[in-house]
Amino acid sequence: MKALMFGWEFPPHILGGLGTASYGITKGIAQNGDMDITFVIPKPWGDEPKEYAKIIGANCTPVAWRDVNWDYVQGRIGNVMDPQLYYDLRDHIYSDFNYMNTNDLGCIEFSGRYPDNLLEEINNYSIVAGVIARTIPCDIIHAHDWLTYPAGIHAKQVTGKPLVIHVHATDFDRSRGHVNPTVFNIERDGMIHADHIITVSNLTRRTVIEHYGIPPEKVTTVHNAVEPLSQEYLEIKPPHKHDKVVTFLGRITMQKGPEYFVEAAAQVLHKMHNVQFVMAGSGDMMEKMINLAAKRDIADRFHFTGFLKGKQVYEMLAASDVYIMPSVSEPFGISPLEAMQMGVPSIISKQSGCAEILDNVIKVDYWDTNAIADAVYSILMYPAMYKQLRDHGRDEVGRIVWKKAGAKIIDIYKRLVNQ
Known part of the structure; x- marks a missing residue:
């Protein structure tokens, strides 16, 4: 079976959980065999893993004819795409897009990020999808997250x-309920045009059904999973340290509840002083959190690392004694699973999708900073509790693998293709 996937991120160039999940899903599907996957992203860099999917860059797909020779194409995009594919795609330009801002290859440039003109890039991506869909044979189309829904709809058409x-x-x-109507309409349009909808948790499934008016039989939950740790990460040694370390790792935005982490930290530090708190990540609430830590008079016990990626994430987890994810509304949340892989006892909000499948964690309401602080204190003070969460958590997450998720997705594909 041939699947044409549209995504926005792909490792190693990721800005959040979407890229990690997209790769895991792709690998999980491929591990079940008899699948040919083409994965489209706005801007590849050439170092993406290609053992499970062929990568096509929207920024390498011509939408306007250019008379360019092979050597020139090879020099311009040969590090990310076979020049022959460029010419194959060029043969399927379906309209005159010369009025658009295209480059010397007739391609539209993409940032590969989340720029201020994001809606324009989403629209351009859907235009490019028309060329790709006319060129690459497929049995099923799979669009990841709202940014790619217009592309998926065009490919279906x-x-x-x-x-x-x-x-x-x-x-x-x-948005914590303060929904952007433009984004909502793109999301709902994708859901209406879709033949089936996959959600990453039952929490998200309920949101799709209740807030977007989608029939329940059209929506299936397939929980995310986690990649087994590489030997490189397994060999990371914890640093020698005098204090305990409690870590928040993620985007510092209102969805992730960073203020509850700071407030809980202040309560813990009223009881014990040999604790350092780390907020690893970046986001629009970072300055506010720095000021809140100062206001609570705990700035000397608080550290802001900025955005971490790749091995840096696991080095931070190796240095941690407790991991906290106090998300206000978390569709799934892969980071606690990554922490558990590293043997870090984890505290997660009940308002997270991963709470549906994890048992060996402490679950609290995101707003209950007393409960968060009590949990941190208990883990740090009682070695038996720390050890149980560490060992059982590591065993549990070892059974949550992408191959199982991939098998469920393939079942959905087969039902749709055979209808």
């Missing part, structure tokens, strides 16, 4: 093939 959309998050999660 071109090919007539079934469309699956994968809801990694909704704007209700990102």
